[in-house]
Amino acid sequence: MNYYGTRLSENISRREPEGYLLCLNVPVARTGTQEYLPEELSLPPGAGWITVYRPAEEVFSPETVASFEGMPVTDGHPPDGVDSSNIRVLQKGHAHNVRRGAGRESDLLLADLIITDPALIDAILRDGKREISCGYTYELCR
Numbered sequence: 294m295n296y297y298g299t300r301l302s303e304n305i306s307r308r309e310p311e312g313y314l315l316c317l318n319v320p321v322a323r324t325g326t327q328e329y330l331p332e333e334l335s336l337p338p339g340a341g342w343i344t345v346y347r348p349a350e351e352v353f354s355p356e357t358v359a360s361f362e363g364m365p366v367t368d369g370h371p372p373d374g375v376d377s378s379n380i381r382v383l384q385k386g387h388a389h390n391v392r393r394g395a396g397r398e399s400d401l402l403l404a405d406l407i408i409t410d411p412a413l414i415d416a417i418l419r420d421g422k423r424e425i426s427c428g429y430t431y432e433l434c435r
Contacts, residue, residue, distance in 0.1 A: 313386070314408040314417060321361055321388065321427050322402040324349045334433060345433070352402055353393050361391040361427075366406050368413045370428055385410035 307315040328342040336343070351357060365375050366386035375383050386408040394401040406425075408414050416422040 309407070312411070312414075314414045316406040316408060316417070318394075318398075318403050319388075319406050319425060320394075320398075320401045321391070321404045321425070322352050322357070323347070324352045324400045349400070358391050358393075358402065361388055361402065361404055364388045366408060366413075368410070368416070370426065374428060385413045 307317070309315055324347050326344050326346050328344055331337060331339045331343055334343060334345070364387065365380055365384040366388065367375060367383045368385050371379065371383050373379070386406055388404040388406055390405040392403055393399065394403045408417065413422075
């Protein structure tokens with residue numbers, strides 16, 4: 294499992310009639326280079342950072358875009374990931390409308406997040422929680 298960390302966009306003020314929170318234009322992946330500690334890539338611990346390059350053709354491939362659509366939103370990183378055995382406990386919302394950004398966001402894969410959990414909504418609106426980190430599987434090519 295790998296994690297991509299970024300921040301929620303500032304477009305988070307829209308409450309749905311059901312009380313859910315809609316967070317628009319949230320970056321969930323990006324092209325280019327990112328640095329990781331070896332442990333974050335399931336590699337043996339070592340000194341320094343590992344630079345990983347994500348080409349646009351991978352980030353924006355139809356398969357990658359589709360893999361984010363409808364995925365659960367959690368509060369923090371569940372140590373064992375999310376699957377059918379634990380989703381009812383861990384899911385706090387979901388991602389939808391996954392798409393490539395435009396203009397100065399053209400290197401980003403964006404999604405709109407619908408947050409359904411009252412405690413997480415409070416953490417975002419009242420406490421200013423903004424960090425987002427996507428967990429996903431990957432193939433590391435050398």
